[in-house]
Amino acid sequence: MTTDELEKVLAQQPVGRLHQLARGRIHRHFRLGKRRLIDALLRHSAENRAGLESDLQVLTQEGPRPEPPPGRWRQPEVSRGHAAQPGRSNRQPIKPSESEPFEPATELSAFLEGIGVPPPRPFVPDAWQEEALAHLAEEDVIVSVPTGSGKTYVASEAARRAIESDRTVIYTSPLKALSNTKFTEFSKLFGADRVGILTGDRRDNPQAPLLIMTTEILRNLLYDAAGGEIDVRLDTLGLVIMDESQYLADPERGVVWEETIIFCPAQARLLLLSASIGNPQDVADWLTSIRQTSCHLVRHHRRSVPLRAGYLHPNGKLTPLFRSVGIPHGSGASLHPETKRLFAQYEDTTLRPR
DSSP states (O other): OOHHHHHHHHHTSOHHHHHHHHTTTSTTGGGOOHHHHHHHHHHHTTSOHHHHHHHHHHHHHHOOOOOOOTTOEEOOOOOTTOOOOTTSOOOEEOOTTTTOOSSOOOOHHHHHTTOSOOOOOOOOOOHHHHHHHHHHTTSEEEEEOOTTSSHHHHHHHHHHHHHHTTOEEEEEESOHHHHHHHHHHHHHHHOGGGEEEEETTEEEOTTSSEEEEEHHHHHHHHHHHHTTOOOSOGGGEEEEEESSGGGGGOTTTHHHHHHHHHHSOTTSEEEEEESOOSOHHHHHHHHHHHSSSOEEEEEOOOOSSOOOOEEEOTTSOEEESBSSSSOOOSSOOOBOHHHHHHHHHHHHHHHSOO
């Protein structure tokens, strides 16, 4: 079958059948209209025309399938060792009693309860925060804890102690916007006369004891210092805080973080902060191997601010994603019944034949 003949045959098929052919072949095919879907199938079939023609023949012989009732269909799990056949429907009806918990699903009001500013209460540092500060006095530290746990407290308290010891502190971030935000935040905390900023387009108070900058700026300053040019008080540098240090793994910018760590003066302590380092122990071991001091890892997984998952339908309706308020662990998670209904409604609207 030539390309023109195949295109004519595809044009004669209903959109639902074209989406069946696209499953396993075209990524996010459900977003495509009929014309774009045909073009995508033709491009994909350039390497395996016979497979597409075979699947199309099978679907044509099966004929049109009855329209499923809304909200009662799902994709089954593929058994180990058996892959789904491209172009064939794998939908199976859900039995009414299948894996449905007896307890009622959470209400939207319970899902939204507690969102907002919490009531004020005295601040008490967590044990991991005290641990990080204690080890930072003698060695480098990596803090790998969930978002919202209090990494900024460790950074600000470590900076305060270093400034009180008449040492220079440098705080780096990967983005100019984040650097500007930290400059405003630390200026309120330490006073405007004690905080400076160095970015590509901003240079304020460069002789301040606490300097905010992007990681690239610090790397360049260390390059210059290696050539004998001292632009800031690197001789009194006591602490370098590297925020968002998961950028070490970035294919394009990771080398900047590596070079900054390698060229960092030996007398300065390193404090790396991140909520998403996949292998923090490996990074700590690497720092220990290249630096004169060892590196201590502070790590925990408990979130101070728990996460909740919701589903926002294109029609604007918000529902909890799961039957429980929080995000369940393990493979037995059950979707909220209203979310399943909205899923089916969206699928029915986008995948039904036109």
